[in-house]
Amino acid sequence: MSRDRRLVVTNALLDGKTVSLTALDGKITAIGPEAAVDVNAGEMLDAGGGILCAPLVNGHTHAAMTLFRGHGDDLPLIRWLKEAIWPVEQRLEAEDVYWGTRLACLEMIRSGTIGFWDMYWLPAATARAVEDAGLRAVIGPPLFDPPGADLAERNRELESHLDELAGFGDRIGAAVAPHAIYTVGTASLEYAAGLAEDRGLPIHIHLSETREEVLDCVKTHGMRPAAYLDSLGMLTPQTNLAHGVWLEPEEMELISERGATVTTNPVANMKLAVGGVFPYPDAARAGVPMALGTDGAGSNNSLDLLSDLKTFALLQRHAASDAEAIPVAEAWATATGQRSGLIGRLGRSVTADSEPLTIGAPADFIVLDPAAPELALGNLSSALVYTAAGSVVKDTVVDGRILMKDREVEGSAEVLARVREQSSRLDPGGD
Numbered sequence: 001m002s003r004d005r006r007l008v009v010t011n012a013l014l015d016g017k018t019v020s021l022t023a024l025d026g027k028i029t030a031i032g033p034e035a036a037v038d039v040n041a042g043e044m045l046d047a048g049g050g051i052l053c054a055p056l057v058n059g060h061t062h063a064a065m066t067l068f069r070g071h072g073d074d075l076p077l078i079r080w081l082k083e084a085i086w087p088v089e090q091r092l093e094a095e096d097v098y099w100g101t102r103l104a105c106l107e108m109i110r111s112g113t114i115g116f117w118d119m120y121w122l123p124a125a126t127a128r129a130v131e132d133a134g135l136r137a138v139i140g141p142p143l144f145d146p147p148g149a150d151l152a153e154r155n156r157e158l159e160s161h162l163d164e165l166a167g168f169g170d171r172i173g174a175a176v177a178p179h180a181i182y183t184v185g186t187a188s189l190e191y192a193a194g195l196a197e198d199r200g201l202p203i204h205i206h207l208s209e210t211r212e213e214v215l216d217c218v219k220t221h222g223m224r225p226a227a228y229l230d231s232l233g234m235l236t237p238q239t240n241l242a243h244g245v246w247l248e249p250e251e252m253e254l255i256s257e258r259g260a261t262v263t264t265n266p267v268a269n270m271k272l273a274v275g276g277v278f279p280y281p282d283a284a285r286a287g288v289p290m291a292l293g294t295d296g297a298g299s300n301n302s303l304d305l306l307s308d309l310k311t312f313a314l315l316q317r318h319a320a321s322d323a324e325a326i327p328v329a330e331a332w333a334t335a336t337g338q339r340s341g342l343i344g345r346l347g348r349s350v351t352a353d354s355e356p357l358t359i360g361a362p363a364d365f366i367v368l369d370p371a372a373p374e375l376a377l378g379n380l381s382s383a384l385v386y387t388a389a390g391s392v393v394k395d396t397v398v399d400g401r402i403l404m405k406d407r408e409v410e411g412s413a414e415v416l417a418r419v420r421e422q423s424s425r426l427d428p429g430g431d
């Protein structure tokens, strides 16, 4: 028996034509009119006349925080962290993180997201969940400077987490993830920059999320957050900066020069009421690589990136008083990881040179439901940005494997049952 993994997709629509697609070992080997593609061998997916579409990539989340959805809903960022999140996180165990992440993966598969950039505790449990769910992820064990902690011991632990992550398959990448400049001191940030360089890993950090963070940074270090990170060697083409709400035009120029990516998380920013809007027009003018993220389900509270895409585009237009602030094509490219090589690559060492849905590209794609009324009329890109939510996704394929077929995800009943069981022990009023 051949060990090659073959997938054949038939009866799909692409650019208005009916096509078939074949994939071998996770790469697209043929795509075109039915007659031109050998449809005889492999696992079959009948697209039922659905449109083949590039998938979404979530540039910033904390997947296991599905466990804390609805905890501290009405608190601002710092009180939310201190009162609703950090105390219960002290009690987390690997099985909590595993099932919380499986729930997140289920939501992402059902809304067309094929990979995500994660930052969370017990990262090997996240990696195991992502592998079992069939998605891709770049996972960063968070680095904090807790008061009174033994930093040498903390560093050893962090490095052993990175070693563990290196043992997973090629759908899992690792990142060095200092939480933020207000929770990690200068010495630890320098250590993180050195560690990332030594190991050839990306850096994933929250930056410029609240006005207080910026004011504190200027007061303590005499410079704004982007310049501060740059002074520590942390702004590189391998850096993913989550939020960037308060970045000024000069900081955008600097980030663009260094080639770092800013991932905007508009829904989480609004829910935590950070009071500002990521200055997309400045970032676009400066040529900053960009991505879209949901942030964790604790502060969003959804992981439906297709739904957040609408909010992203609307918020930018509204904030700029300019209906031309973000064209549909730019919004869509941001949500699919195509405006940042770093985010779209999802930890793979080789750049996917090919455009999505072409020969040689990874077999990562979605099929849109041909019966979805939201997609029945009008321009498809516009419908995806402004009309559709994740429920229009019919099938999800990652690495040549079918993760969802006709909206059914294998094992979803078990995930729901197990995560309910796990989360009951983390209830604020629980044991």
Ligand SMILES: [Zn+2]
Residues within 6 Å of the ligand: 060, 061, 062, 206, 242, 295, 296
């Ligand atoms: Zn975050």
